[in-house]
Amino acid sequence: MVATACNFKSRCDKDMDTLSGYAMCLPNLTRLQTYRFVEHRPILCIEIKPKCGFIPFSSHVSQEIKHKVCRYCMHQHLKVANGKWKRPSKYCPLDLFSGNKQRMHFALKSLLQEAQNNLKIFKNGELIYGCKDDQECVSDWNELARHLKPFFFPSNGLVSGPHCTRTIVKELIHVITMTLLSSTDACRAGDMKTVPVSQGRSYCEASAFNKELVRNGKHKLESSGLPKDCLLYKTLQAQMLDMLDIEGLYPLYTRVEQYLEEFPEERSTLQIDGPYNEAFYEKLLDLSTEDDGTIAFALTKVQQYRIAMTAKDCSIMISLSPCLQDECSEQRPVVLASKSRFTFSVSVLDLDLKPYESIPHQYKLDGKIVNYYLKNVQAKDDPVMSSLFKENEDCTLVLHKV
Numbered sequence: 001m002v003a004t005a006c007n008f009k010s011r012c013d014k015d016m017d018t019l020s021g022y023a024m025c026l027p028n029l030t031r032l033q034t035y036r037f038v039e040h041r042p043i044l045c046i047e048i049k050p051k052c053g054f055i056p057f058s059s060h061v062s063q064e065i066k067h068k069v070c071r072y073c074m075h076q077h078l079k080v081a082n083g084k085w086k087r088p089s090k091y092c093p094l095d096l097f098s099g100n101k102q103r104m105h106f107a108l109k110s111l112l113q114e115a116q117n118n119l120k121i122f123k124n125g126e127l128i129y130g131c132k133d134d135q136e137c138v139s140d141w142n143e144l145a146r147h148l149k150p151f152f153f154p155s156n157g158l159v160s161g162p163h164c165t166r167t168i169v170k171e172l173i174h175v176i177t178m179t180l181l182s183s184t185d186a187c188r189a190g191d192m193k194t195v196p197v198s199q200g201r202s203y204c205e206a207s208a209f210n211k212e213l214v215r216n217g218k219h220k221l222e223s224s225g226l227p228k229d230c231l232l233y234k235t236l237q238a239q240m241l242d243m244l245d246i247e248g249l250y251p252l253y254t255r256v257e258q259y260l261e262e263f264p265e266e267r268s269t270l271q272i273d274g275p276y277n278e279a280f281y282e283k284l285l286d287l288s289t290e291d292d293g294t295i296a297f298a299l300t301k302v303q304q305y306r307i308a309m310t311a312k313d314c315s316i317m318i319s320l321s322p323c324l325q326d327e328c329s330e331q332r333p334v335v336l337a338s339k340s341r342f343t344f345s346v347s348v349l350d351l352d353l354k355p356y357e358s359i360p361h362q363y364k365l366d367g368k369i370v371n372y373y374l375k376n377v378q379a380k381d382d383p384v385m386s387s388l389f390k391e392n393e394d395c396t397l398v399l400h401k402v
């Protein structure tokens with residue numbers, strides 16, 4: 001539980017484990033003043049909760065739709081039906097994680113249109129855009145542009161008109177894209193072997209970007225791929241430790257549970273609840289998916305899944321502070337906008353490991369999300385879209401000798 005969480009009223013009711021004996025003291029990233037930022041300079045901070053950026057590739061997946069539509073896009077419909085949000089978002093994590101600038105631009109614009117709990121913008125520590133809680137959201141683009149104008153166009157008149165607002169928003173999206181694709185070598189992924197990102201499909205059929213392409217007769221979605229040293233790539237790698245999908249993982253969790261029922265004293269030796277030290281980390285290096293029927297295999301997959309869940313729910317904080325050309329040195333990463341430049345830092349928030357006990361909940365929720373989508377969305381889906389997809393699948397170019 002973070003002390004800075006007092007930005008959000010809904011968090012005042014959160015329970016703190018005062019008996020744990022531990023507390024984390026983090027710098028306030030929305031006001032961060034490090035060597036990178038010149039003191040008293042204004043700071044802009046963009047918080048993005050990107051959610052899961054890949055489509056499950058596991059053979060344990062029982063419903064074909066999970067290989068086509070990503071969890072975020074399916075979950076949107078259940079969230080709207082449950083009243084968590086008023087409208088579905090056009091954001092699709094696969095667009096953000098594609099590394100393709102056009103798709104990333106669309107994803108970020110969609111986040112700005114419907115921020116939900118996936119986007120917040122702070123100026124000098126104050127929330128200026130996004131949701132304070134489920135009820136209270138600030139989402140006026142003109143107001144946002146008014147706040148951002150001095151950052152992006154420091155020496156150029158007043159903001160007026162929709163054209164100017166759009167220009168400023170475009171500048172913001174460009175800067176966010178560049179920082180997300182920038183190298184974060186200081187934050188190394190350790191010795192973890194990488195999961196091939198080519199596994200699974202690289203786009204989601206429900207993405208509005210994808211649908212638009214199909215409507216325009218194009219059906220080749222580009223995924224330029226992420227640079228291996230950027231934070232999005234590292235986050236995606238951690239998310240992809242979920243190699244079996246919850247459907248393949250749940251039986252392994254049950255195996256661990258049965259073992260613990262028989263040998264409850266083993267719970268601490270197996271490090272179910274930590275400590276999350278070197279020994280714990282060592283056991284996670286095995287990425288094989290061949291089940292040899294052992295408790296060791298089951299436990300490794302369960303712990304890898306918990307890491308993946310954590311990475312699927314973490315937030316990325318991008319802090320930006322304007323700098324003049326002669327202030328920029330090689331030590332500070334700099335991102336350029338058309339009429340300004342910023343020193344920046346990119347950090348990850350909310351990395352406390354998801355609890356072992358949440359796995360049955362994940363399993364049930366997965367079923368609910370998919371069933372809701374199949375019954376209420378796919379069944380009623382736009383017949384024109386379905387036939388377009390079908391046409392594209394059936395479209396085979398046959399070459400005859402002449």
Ligand SMILES: O=P(O)(O)O[C@@H]1[C@@H](OP(=O)(O)O)[C@H](OP(=O)(O)O)[C@H](O)[C@H](OP(=O)(O)O)[C@H]1OP(=O)(O)O
Pocket residue numbers: 117309312313354358365
């Ligand atoms: O399951 P999801 O994908 O809905 O994620 C939950 C989040 O909902 P979201 O979909 O981002 O609106 C949910 O976000 P909110 O608190 O609703 O903003 C939490 O982050 C939750 O984590 P925890 O159980 O509080 O540790 C998240 O639960 P975990 O699944 O990460 O445990």
Ligand SMILES: Nc1ncnc2c1ncn2[C@@H]1O[C@H](COP(=O)(O)OP(=O)(O)OP(=O)(O)O)[C@@H](O)[C@H]1O
Pocket residue numbers: 001002004005007014026027028029030047120315349350351352
């Ligand atoms: N170091 C930080 N600097 C600035 N803001 C932060 C920082 N850490 C967290 N926040 C803000 O507080 C919010 C909640 O953070 P986080 O989810 O890590 O808290 P938590 O107490 O672990 O809550 P939960 O138990 O719901 O996950 C974040 O979305 C972010 O807006």
